[in-house]
Amino acid sequence: MEYQEAKEKFISTWGSLGTLWGINKAMAQIQSLLFISTKALSMEEIMEELKISRGNTSMNLRQLMDWGIVTKELIPGERKEYFTTEKDVQELARHIAKQRSRREIKPVIKILKEVSSIKDDGTEKTKELIKQTKALHDLAETADSMMNKIVNQEQTWITKSLMKLIK
Amino acid sequence: MEYQEAKEKFISTWGSLGTLWGINKAMAQIQSLLFISTKALSMEEIMEELKISRGNTSMNLRQLMDWGIVTKELIPGERKEYFTTEKDVQELARHIAKQRSRREIKPVIKILKEVSSIKDDGTEKTKELIKQTKALHDLAETADSMMNKIVNQEQTWITKSLMKLIK
DNA sequence: TTAAACTTTCAGTAATTATTGAAAGTTTAT
DNA sequence: ATAAACTTTCAATAATTACTGAAAGTTTAA
Structure with a gap:
């Protein structure tokens, strides 16, 4: 199994596990994407990677922040907001x-x-x-x-x- | 709080907790009804009590049996099937x-x-x-x-x- | 200020999941 | 065999939940 396949498998598995436990798919997938990312991601990058809309991304990121497992990261000089999840x-x-x-x-x-x-x-x-x-x-x-x-x-x-x- | 109110509160709370954890409402409610019942209940009685259809009752009882937490109880001389849940x-x-x-x-x-x-x-x-x-x-x-x-x-x-x- | 770059909100829509009810199936008694 | 008493199945429908996309809102830079 190659990187890309493994990554997709992980994200989609995590997403369906989420729905099974009352957590929505997008939320679980955003979190898992961040969890294996080597850097903070922008909204744009998340949308692109998961093929979900801007609105959906925004709302689910908010929820993840409410849960305290995702945080905004402001990169100096950058206008965009970047997001990371708790890695531990x-x-x-x-x-x-x-x-x-x-x-x-x-x-x-x-x-x-x-x-x-x-x-x-x-x-x-x-x-x-x-x-x-x-x-x-x-x-x-x-x-x-x-x-x-x-x-x-x-x-x-x-x-x-x-x-x-x-x- | 009187018996009836307490009972309803328990059943509906348990039902919504269920949905929050990926268990459907009817299934959780049937189980909770049986859990506080002093005797085994027939399908008729469950339908009546929870105001759900025959089909719904039948399917969810089956699921509960698959999970091993509800069992059929055949009362001698009775044609109907009666159900009980694990009480412990x-x-x-x-x-x-x-x-x-x-x-x-x-x-x-x-x-x-x-x-x-x-x-x-x-x-x-x-x-x-x-x-x-x-x-x-x-x-x-x-x-x-x-x-x-x-x-x-x-x-x-x-x-x-x-x-x-x-x- | 103004405008560009970005994020949030939310009404509308799509997708998913749960429920009904009636027909089909099964069991038991006679 | 027949029929009554019951249970299961499943296509149709309802209810719930998730998602989109564009308009409104916010922030920053000049």
Whole structure:
């Protein structure tokens, strides 16, 4: 497999993985293009490379910046804006995990908390609702907190060794 | 908040969380309805409760069964089929993690492996592609394996203690 | 200022994905 | 065999989501 083929394969695979996880194709592809680029790219270059419109590029770049994984880079003397993505996979994972936690997981945990806190009227169905949403709440909290801890690398030597063990 | 409101809130929240993660609404809602139900439900009852068509119900139930999180239950003497979901959240998480790993993560890891194995022609861009996809490959493998280990509870006393630490 | 070089916005459209409902299929009882 | 009770399939349609492109907006240089 040659460079060009490999590059295209990577970008398109990453794009479809994105859609499978609720991230849109263009967004995932822009990010992956930047991820393997040796330099910051202009909007023009991104449009050209991915064959997408100016508007689409602009909007998705904005979203990527909102997520904190792409940043504008102003090249002195240049009028155009250039973009780069976080190149360190660990950092990248940290940003994504943090954002998805904040935007999606935390709000759901909150609702699970509310739902599982309704007053027990003694009926079987109410008991079941409380029991199951409570279990889900606990699971979600544990998973969320673990994910954050792991990705935040709040790792001492001991947790690192533990990681190796479970891995 | 009363039972009915709490129930509706739970089901609709779960449904929208689903869509956010690439799972369709009906599928998520059927699963959540079963999850808090005290008994197995027939197709009729699910349709009625969620106000969705017979076809939709049938197709999504099938998908849920393919994922291994819903099972048919045949009640003796009854002609209709009844459905239940896995009630244990741990088991549920295990099933989902296992399936997503198999269907989505593993194939992507495979492609990352391929892409990162192209021959190094010495150019900077090829080196970058190899380096970055390799990093992603390693991250994906670690994350996938950790997730599986965690949900599979292949936990000895030592991994359990470690879990507590990182948690 | 003005105008060139660029970016953003957004209404319209296209593409994708989900849903319906009725016909076809299956199973069970008689 | 027949028919009733049920489930599945799938073409048509609806709903959602993504994308385009041109107009409006912004910034910089002279």
